[in-house]
Amino acid sequence: xxxxxxxxxxxxxxxxxxxxxxxxxxxxxxxxxxxxxxxxxxxxxxxxxxxxxxxxxxxxxxxxxxxxxxxxxxxxxxxxxxxxxxxxxxxxxxxxxxxxxxxxxxxxxxxxxxxxxxxxxxxxxxxxxxxxxxxxxxxxxxxxxxxxxxxxxxxxxxxxxxxxxxxxxxxxxxxxxxxxxxxxxxxxxxxxxxxxxxxxxxxxxxxxxxxxxxxxxxxxxxxxxxxxxxxxxxxxxxxxxxxxxxxxxxxxxxxxxxxxxxxxxxxxxxxxxxxxxxxxxxxxxxxxxxxxxxxxxxxxxxxxxxxxxxxxxxxxxxxxxxxxxxxxxxxxxxxxxxxxxxxxxxxxxxxxxxxxxxxxxxxxxxxxxxxxxxxxxxxxxxxxxxxxxxxxxxxxxxxxxxxxxxxxxxxxxxxxxxxxxxxxxxxxxxxxxxxxxxxxxxxxxxxxxxxxxxxxxxxxxxxxxxxxxxxxxxxxxxxxxxxxxxxxxxxxxxxxxxxxxxxxxxxxxxxxxxxxxxxxxxxxxxxxxxxxxxxxxxxxxxxxxxxxxxxxxxxxxxxxxxxxx
Amino acid sequence: xxxxxxxxxxxxxxxxxxxxxxxxxxxxxxxxxxxxxxxxxxxxxxxxxxxxxxxxxxxxxxxxxxxxxxxxxxxxxxxxxxxxxxxxxxxxxxxxxxxxxxxxxxxxxxxxxxxxxxxxxxxxxxxxxxxxxxxxxxxxxxxxxxxxxxxxxxxxxxxxxxxxxxxxxxxxxxxxxxxxxxxxxxxxxxxxxxxxxxxx
Numbered sequence: 001x002x003x004x005x006x007x008x009x010x011x012x013x014x015x016x017x018x019x020x021x022x023x024x025x026x027x028x029x030x031x032x033x034x035x036x037x038x039x040x041x042x043x044x045x046x047x048x049x050x051x052x053x054x055x056x057x058x059x060x061x062x063x064x065x066x067x068x069x070x071x072x073x074x075x076x077x078x079x080x081x082x083x084x085x086x087x088x089x090x091x092x093x094x095x096x097x098x099x100x101x102x103x104x105x106x107x108x109x110x111x112x113x114x115x116x117x118x119x120x121x122x123x124x125x126x127x128x129x130x131x132x133x134x135x136x137x138x139x140x141x142x143x144x145x146x147x148x149x150x151x152x153x154x155x156x157x158x159x160x161x162x163x164x165x166x167x168x169x170x171x172x173x174x175x176x177x178x179x180x181x182x183x184x185x186x187x188x189x190x191x192x193x194x195x196x197x198x199x200x201x202x203x204x205x206x207x208x209x210x211x212x213x214x215x216x217x218x219x220x221x222x223x224x225x226x227x228x229x230x231x232x233x234x235x236x237x238x239x240x241x242x243x244x245x246x247x248x249x250x251x252x253x254x255x256x257x258x259x260x261x262x263x264x265x266x267x268x269x270x271x272x273x274x275x276x277x278x279x280x281x282x283x284x285x286x287x288x289x290x291x292x293x294x295x296x297x298x299x300x301x302x303x304x305x306x307x308x309x310x311x312x313x314x315x316x317x318x319x320x321x322x323x324x325x326x327x328x329x330x331x332x333x334x335x336x337x338x339x340x341x342x343x344x345x346x347x348x349x350x351x352x353x354x355x356x357x358x359x360x361x362x363x364x365x366x367x368x369x370x371x372x373x374x375x376x377x378x379x380x381x382x383x384x385x386x387x388x389x390x391x392x393x394x395x396x397x398x399x400x401x402x403x404x405x406x407x408x409x410x411x412x413x414x415x416x417x418x419x420x421x422x423x424x425x426x427x428x429x430x431x432x433x434x435x436x437x438x439x440x441x442x443x444x445x446x447x448x449x450x451x452x453x454x455x456x457x458x459x460x461x462x463x464x465x466x467x468x469x470x471x472x473x474x475x476x477x478x479x480x481x482x483x484x485x486x487x488x489x490x491x492x493x494x495x496x497x498x499x500x501x502x503x504x505x506x507x508x509x510x511x512x513x514x515x516x517x518x519x520x521x522x523x524x525x526x527x528x529x530x531x532x533x534x535x536x537x538x539x540x541x542x543x544x545x546x547x548x549x550x551x552x553x554x555x556x557x558x559x560x561x562x563x564x565x
Numbered sequence: 566x567x568x569x570x571x572x573x574x575x576x577x578x579x580x581x582x583x584x585x586x587x588x589x590x591x592x593x594x595x596x597x598x599x600x601x602x603x604x605x606x607x608x609x610x611x612x613x614x615x616x617x618x619x620x621x622x623x624x625x626x627x628x629x630x631x632x633x634x635x636x637x638x639x640x641x642x643x644x645x646x647x648x649x650x651x652x653x654x655x656x657x658x659x660x661x662x663x664x665x666x667x668x669x670x671x672x673x674x675x676x677x678x679x680x681x682x683x684x685x686x687x688x689x690x691x692x693x694x695x696x697x698x699x700x701x702x703x704x705x706x707x708x709x710x711x712x713x714x715x716x717x718x719x720x721x722x723x724x725x726x727x728x729x730x731x732x733x734x735x736x737x738x739x740x741x742x743x744x745x746x747x748x749x750x751x752x753x754x755x756x757x758x759x760x761x762x763x764x765x
Contacts, residue, residue, distance in 0.1 A: 003743045048574035067572040074576060119651045133584035137576075164575060171579065176587060183591050184598070190619050193595035193603045198651060201607075201614040203622050204758050205629070209641045210651040211617055213605050217595060218588035235653035238697030240619040241605070246744030312660045315690050318669055321707075322690035327665065328655045330696050331633065331703040334745040356697045358657040456659035478657030559661050 004301070004340050007250055011257055016281050018258055019265020025173050026147045026166070026266055037173050044172075050164045057510030060148050061503055063163040064141060068108055068499075071137055075104045075130045079122075087125035089197030095121065102487040107134035109498035110142055110380055112223075112230030112351050112473035113464075113490060115482040119212045119233050124195055131230060132219050136175055139226025139381050143170045143263065145502055146382030149389070150267045152509035153410055154274045156517065174259075175225060182255050183221035189251075190244030193217040216241055224255035227380040229351025229473045237341070237354045238330050249337050249354060256350040260378040263385045264290050271410065284528035285410075289388060292536045296377045297347050300367045305339040307364035313563055325364070328356030339364070346371035349380040351473025358452070358460070358476040362560035365476070366552060369463050372470040374544045375429060380471055383498075386505045392527070393422050393508075395539040399532075400525055409527060411517035418508050425504040430547045432469040432493045437461050437551065445485035451478040455562065459555035464490060469497040608755065616751050621702035624754060627679065628720035628761065630704070630712055630731075632750040633692060634672060637699040653698050669693050682714045703747035706735060720761050730756045 024031055045052065055063065078085070079100040083093050095103065099115055106113045107130065118127065144166040151160050187193050192213045199211045216232045220242055223229060229236075237243040237252060268286015277283060282290060312325045324335040333341070338355040345352050346368035357368055371377050376388040393414055400407035407414040440446030440461050449464075450457040460476040467474055468490040475481070481490070526532065595603040607614040616622060621632045623641040632639070636656045642648035658665040672693050677685060692708040709731045717724050734753040738744050 006742065044575070044578055048571050048578055050571050050575065062568075063572065066569065067575060070573045070576040071580075074580060117652060117654075119653065128588045129580060129584040132588055133580050136583040136587075137579055164571065168575075171583065176583070179587070180591060184594065187595040187599045187602050190602045190606050192605045193592050194605075195589075195592060196604070199605060199607065199614055199617075201616065203641060204615060204754065205622075205624060205626060207623070207641045207643050208645070208648075209616075209620075209622060209639065210648070211605055211620055211640070212651045212653075215588045215592055217603075218591040233653045233698075235655065235698040235700075238655075239653045240621075240698065240700055240702060244606075244619050246739050250743065311690075314660065314666050315669065315694075318666065318673060318690075318693075319685050320673060320688040320690050320693060321686060325660065326691045327658065327660070327694040328697045329694075330698065330701050331691060331705060332701070332744060332747050337744060354697065356655040356657055358659060359655065361660050451657065452659035452662050454659075454661060456661055459659075476657070477654065478659070559659070563661050 001305075001336070003336055004305070007253065007340065011254060011261070014254065015258060015261035016265060019262040019269065020281070022174065022259070022262045023266045023269045025169055033173070040172055041168055044168055045164070048164070052162050052165050054159045055162050056158050057148070057152065057506050057513070060161065060163045061145070061506050064145060065499065067163070067167070068141060071134065072104050072108050075108065075134060076100055078130050079103060079126060082123045082126045085123065085125050087128070087195060088123035089195070090123070092121065092123045098484045098487040099482060102491045104130075105491045105494050106473065107131060107228070107230060108138055109471050109494045110138040110226070110228060110383075111468060111471040111494045111498070112228045113468055113475065113494065114230050114473070115487055117234030118231060124214050127219060127232065128215060132222060135219070135222040135226050135228040135230070136171055136179075139175060139222070139228065139259070140167045140170045142380055142382035143259070144382070145506060146263050146385055147266070149386050149506055149509045150270055152513035153412075154270055155513050158510045158513040160513070175222065178225050179218070179222040182225060182251060183217045185251055186220050186248055187217045189248040190240070191217040191220055191248065192241055212241070220252070221255065223352060224252045224350060225259060227256055227260060227348055227350040229345065231352065237352045238356065243354055246332060246337060249333055249341065252352070253341055253344050256348050256352070257344060257378070259381045260348050260384050261290070263382055264293070264378070267385060288528050288530075288533045288536070289392065291530075291533045292540070293376070293378050293388065295533070295537050296374070296540065297343065300347065300371055300377070301340065301343040304343050304360075304364050304367045305336065307361045308335050308339050310361070312361060325359075325361050328359030330355065342368055343371070345474060346472060347377035349375065349384060349470050349472040351467065353474050356477055357463070357474055358478040362456075362556040362563065365459060365463075366556040368474070369459070369466055369556065370544065370548070370552070372466040372472050373430075373433065373548045374540060375470040376540055383471070383502070387501070390422050390426050390505065391540050391543070392536060393418065394426065394543075395532070395536045396525060396527060398539065399535060403525070405523055405525055408518060408524065411520065412512045412515045413518065418511050421504045421508045421511075425501050425508075426543070428500055429469055429497065432497055433462065433465045434551060436465045436489055436493055440465075440489065443485065445483065449480045449483060449486050451480055455555055455558035459559065462551055462555055465493055468493040471498050608752070616755065618749070618752060619702060620700050620751070622751055624750070626719070628716055629754045629757060630709060630716065630748070630750045631692075632704060633701050634668075634695040635699040635701075636695055639700060653700055655695050655697050655699060680712065680715045683711055687711060702749055702751045704750055706731070706746055706748055709748040709753070716757065720757060721764060722757070722760055726760060727757070730760065
């Protein structure tokens with residue numbers, strides 16, 4: 001536990017500093033590096049014919065959707081003709097149509113669900129032009145919409161911020177420099193970075209061995225920083241080349257925790273500065289939300305850790321010496337670094353894995369599944385905070401019903417229309433997961449993917465759709481998911497899970513932005529107290545439990561009872 | 566029209582910056598600053614690579630340390646026609662899957678036959694379970710030590726020599742806190758090979 005505690009202690013100051021920087025980027029404060037960044041940005045604006053005027057919420061989301069659509073078109077086209085393009089030293093073929101559809105939606109929506117294996121499915125050029133490119137742009141999209149959302153919550157007008165400017169600034173000033181730094185650190189630890197072809201060597205026993213190489217480090221860094229999660233190789237961050245040492249493991253974990261946490265800090269600072277608390281680090285409102293997320297995170301972490309530490313009773317039956325469940329885990333990480341990685345990757349909805357989640361003990365696998373079902377424990381870059389804000393509004397609404405006050409947040413009244421949109425945006429998630437899981441269970445094409453017997457088979461299906469809807473991208477990888485059924489259905493779930501939610505959430509922010517700010521009175525519900533944190537956690541767990549408990553009972557809980565009963 | 570042109574142009578510009586300039590610049594810098602790591606940490610005999618220090622290999626000879634179970638056989642093969650192509654991954658057996666017990670039972674029986682002095686209850690489960698990547702080059706110290714009697718008998722090296730080799734290829738926890746104590750099977754076996762060549 002010591003190593004886990006130390007990593008989390010390092011995280012706190014780092015996320016506060018990054019959050020402060022991100023705030024400066026979002027609010028266009030003057031900074032020392034302007035001399036370097038501004039000429040680059042202005043050249044981009046000029047080349048793309050972008051005017052920097054403020055947009056309404058509607059204009060903002062339309063610009064976002066069209067930009068994403070253009071990228072989807074370019075990416076899809078590239079995958080379909082990759083065989084004939086350059087940088088293909090390992091002679092990879094073109095990608096099939098439904099798999100290309102799934103892959104493009106997956107990477108544009110920041111999900112990174114992978115129904116292909118990088119070693120055999122993508123050329124180096126596709127890894128760069130499609131995967132790395134989309135890892136930057138999907139993360140920047142999530143960040144941009146989150147900033148648009150947060151600014152509107154405290155603004156007095158709906159015409160604020162420009163999508164293109166937010167998008168370009170975060171890539172140039174945050175993602176590119178950080179990705180370069182983290183990438184070099186990973187190379188130092190042993191991650192390859194080359195465009196040479198794979199190596200075939202002769203081992204000391206005279207057999208041949210193929211070693212897959214490529215521009216791995218440049219993908220690996222942005223994969224974590226942008227909470228993307230799609231691996232260069234099939235086995236993702238468990239492969240020694242993607243994650244060579246325990247140092248690289250910790251760098252990758254901190255990288256994926258960095259920006260989702262920093263987005264919460266930015267929100268905290270926005271609120272604090274509106275109330276003239278100029279020297280705040282996180283602000284009272286930010287602290288309430290950060291604390292609620294942390295409580296949920298720590299609870300999940302402890303459960304995974306103890307479940308995995310306990311080991312697998314079916315292995316104990318074999319009469320050998322078991323110290324923790326090591327099937328699907330790497331020796332260099334052991335139980336602790338694997339349990340932490342699993343919790344981080346599903347809480348921050350990155351989806352990278354350093355051990356195989358399909359082989360986690362039932363309860364150890366339930367936690368990542370539940371994290372994705374909640375989708376608010378920090379969550380992916382930008383969007384996680386917006387999801388949590390939906391629960392904040394819901395908590396305020398319920399609390400105010402209980403004490404008989406008019407619900408308002410940051411001085412703005414929450415009324416019927418906002419509540420309708422909010423309820424919809426919370427409901428989309430379970431409808432997608434449970435609806436499609438039910439559909440898969442009813443069809444033979446869906447069942448065909450299941451590879452583990454009994455209750456765990458249902459867990460595989462639930463996990464796949466939860467991962468898609470939460471735009472996480474990890475998997476119970478045993479699922480034979482490269483089929484037309486799975487490619488198309490998960491593609492749709494990822495698409496709706498990302499864009500429908502985003503549109504509704506920004507619409508709520510626009511509605512709130514147009515409202516007058518009411519002065520606080522003695523009767524106003526305080527939303528920046530520890531009491532509110534506890535209430536918020538309770539609401540999240542209650543809604544999550546009520547919605548998903550029946551499905552979880554049939555999957556991991558049944559498996560647990562059968563194995564330990 | 567401008568509504569469509571700007572997004573398209575922006576997409577193309579970002580494609581060039583993030584998809585081409587960034588990875589290629591990183592390749593250039595990595596190749597200059599860390600050429601060994603950037604090319605896969607290859608261990609060479611003369612100028613021919615014989616292993617990567619980070620990627621495990623499948624060993625069958627009794628005088629070599631054996632690594633963990635691999636679903637992809639560490640991408641090693643004797644006949645190219647039988648090789649499914651370079652891959653990574655695990656069996657993805659659920660903890661409750663009977664196939665997991667079957668595989669492990671078979672592997673335990675095989676291990677006991679190869680190591681007749683070993684008691685069943687002493688076999689570390691870690692050695693009998695599959696790694697996540699199928700390419701894990703490491704085992705725990707316990708998993709290495711349990712193989713010492715077999716290696717001594719088959720290699721003609723002394724127990725102290727084998728133990729010294731294992732120790733020399735053991736990495737401690739980082740700062741004494743982070744990670745696990747691991748033995749690198751690949752580099753240990755290269756050392757065993759060198760020691761055997763010296764003895765004969």
